[in-house]
Amino acid sequence: xxxxxxxxxxxxxxxxxxxxxxxxxxxxxxxxxxxxxxxxxxxxxxxxxxxxxxxxxxxxxxxxxxxxxxxxxxxxxxxxxxxxxxxxxxxxxxxxxxxxxxxxxxxxxxxxxxxxxxxxxxxxxxxxxxxxxxxxxxxxxxxxxxxxxxxxxxxxxxxxxxxxxxxxxxxxxxxxxxxxxxxxxxxxxxxxxxxxxxxxxxxxxxxxxxxxxxxxxxxxxxxxxxxxxxxxxxxxxxxxxxxxxxxxxxxxxxxxxxxxxxxxxxxxxxxxxxxxxxxxxxxxxxxxxxxxxxxxxxxxxxxxxxxxxxxxxxxxxxxxxxxxxxxxxxxxxxxxxxxxxxxxxxxxxxxxxxxxxxxxxxxxxxxxxxxxxxxxxxxxxxxxxxxxxxxxxxxxxxxxxxxxxxxxxxx
Ligand SMILES: [Zn+2]
Numbered sequence: 170x171x172x173x174x175x176x177x178x179x180x181x182x183x184x185x186x187x188x189x190x191x192x193x194x195x196x197x198x199x200x201x202x203x204x205x206x207x208x209x210x211x212x213x214x215x216x217x218x219x220x221x222x223x224x225x226x227x228x229x230x231x232x233x234x235x236x237x238x239x240x241x242x243x244x245x246x247x248x249x250x251x252x253x254x255x256x257x258x259x260x261x262x263x264x265x266x267x268x269x270x271x272x273x274x275x276x277x278x279x280x281x282x283x284x285x286x287x288x289x290x291x292x293x294x295x296x297x298x299x300x301x302x303x304x305x306x307x308x309x310x311x312x313x314x315x316x317x318x319x320x321x322x323x324x325x326x327x328x329x330x331x332x333x334x335x336x337x338x339x340x341x342x343x344x345x346x347x348x349x350x351x352x353x354x355x356x357x358x359x360x361x362x363x364x365x366x367x368x369x370x371x372x373x374x375x376x377x378x379x380x381x382x383x384x385x386x387x388x389x390x391x392x393x394x395x396x397x398x399x400x401x402x403x404x405x406x407x408x409x410x411x412x413x414x415x416x417x418x419x420x421x422x423x424x425x426x427x428x429x430x431x432x433x434x435x436x437x438x439x440x441x442x443x444x445x446x447x448x449x450x451x452x453x454x455x456x457x458x459x460x461x462x463x464x465x466x467x468x469x470x471x472x473x474x475x476x477x478x479x480x481x482x483x484x485x486x487x488x489x490x491x492x493x494x495x496x497x498x499x500x501x502x503x504x505x506x507x508x509x510x511x512x513x514x515x516x517x518x519x520x521x522x523x524x525x526x527x528x529x530x531x532x533x534x535x536x537x538x539x540x541x542x543x544x545x546x547x548x549x550x551x552x553x554x555x556x557x558x559x560x561x562x563x564x565x566x567x568x569x570x571x572x573x574x575x576x577x578x579x580x
Pocket of ligand 1: 249260261294360
């Protein structure tokens with residue numbers, strides 16, 4: 170079976186690792202930063218060398234296309250090229266580079282195809298400098314208000330808005346260039362798994378069926394601040410103790426649900442946070458994710474059944490935000506699985522815990538994702554790593570899924 174070039178894959182990863190190199194094995198490449206623009210320039214240079222035509226839309230999303238037969242809808246593939254602070258060389262960019270490698274293989278091997286093939290870079294997926302995450306795929310799919318996004322201020326310096334950075338980037342194009350669902354057959358996004366499952370299960374490829382729904386709650390406990398040395402235990406209203414008891418209770422109860430449920434208390438605040446004072450106000454968050462809405466309802470029912478008073482403290486909670494489960498296009502998911510099988514790779518059907526641009530695009534265009542293993546599950550850090558062999562395998566699955574879709578002509 171025809172495959173991509175492992176040597177070229179390796180070169181792409183190494184080259185793009187230089188844009189924002191921290192010198193410690195990772196990158197800091199905030200969206201629209203000089204490092205990100207250098208990566209975009211290199212991407213466009215390589216696409217032009219392959220004879221691809223490049224347009225950008227009003228959110229600076231890049232679409233680089235190998236032409237197909239006139240009037241045929243395009244097959245799209247790609248991801249994002251920005252990173253979090255001190256992130257890795259694979260999150261997002263690997264989806265761009267495997268798509269570029271698949272496109273390069275189509276061009277250099279002169280693989281016949283009826284449909285145009287487009288490699289996409291979505292702007293500001295991480296939201297690491299300008300919030301929120303998945304900003305530009307969100308704008309073009311109507312999830313976010315564009316004016317509000319343009320007004321988003323840089324978190325680190327506070328002196329520039331996303332709109333100003335966009336204007337200065339040289340990559341802002343026409344709204345008319347946005348992804349047009351009427352002219353798109355399907356979209357594929359390859360991404361690193363960002364978790365340990367594929368490696369632990371010894372599988373080459375994750376066939377991603379969708380993205381898990383999630384709920385995020387904030388809990389508040391109000392007690393009484395008193396002196397740590399004078400107040401007997403039985404008279405205390407210790408808000409931190411109440412919060413700890415509740416976290417323990419939530420873990421015990423949520424553990425009784427489906428084992429694929431994941432939940433996290435990642436943020437906690439304690440007032441006044443002084444070692445000689447009994448805490449009077451404690452807040453914590455709970456992030457809960459699962460693919461099945463019925464299981465999510467069970468989790469929410471456990472939260473809603475919490476008592477209004479814990480250890481003498483007033484307890485309350487509010488939902489901060491929620492995200493519904495997104496199911497990818499079943500036929501396209503099947504094509505990913507088939508391509509993987511034909512290439513002789515082992516695969517595992519799975520849901521994504523993290524969010525990705527493809528979940529927004531799935532509202533407009535049939536979409537699916539391909540995961541490759543993350544060594545030790547590390548991601549959003551400099552230790553993030555996927556061996557080139559596995560990146561190349563992912564590129565091969567991407568290539569052959571695109572070719573399958575091209576032959577099918579419809580979903
Ligand atoms: Zn990503």
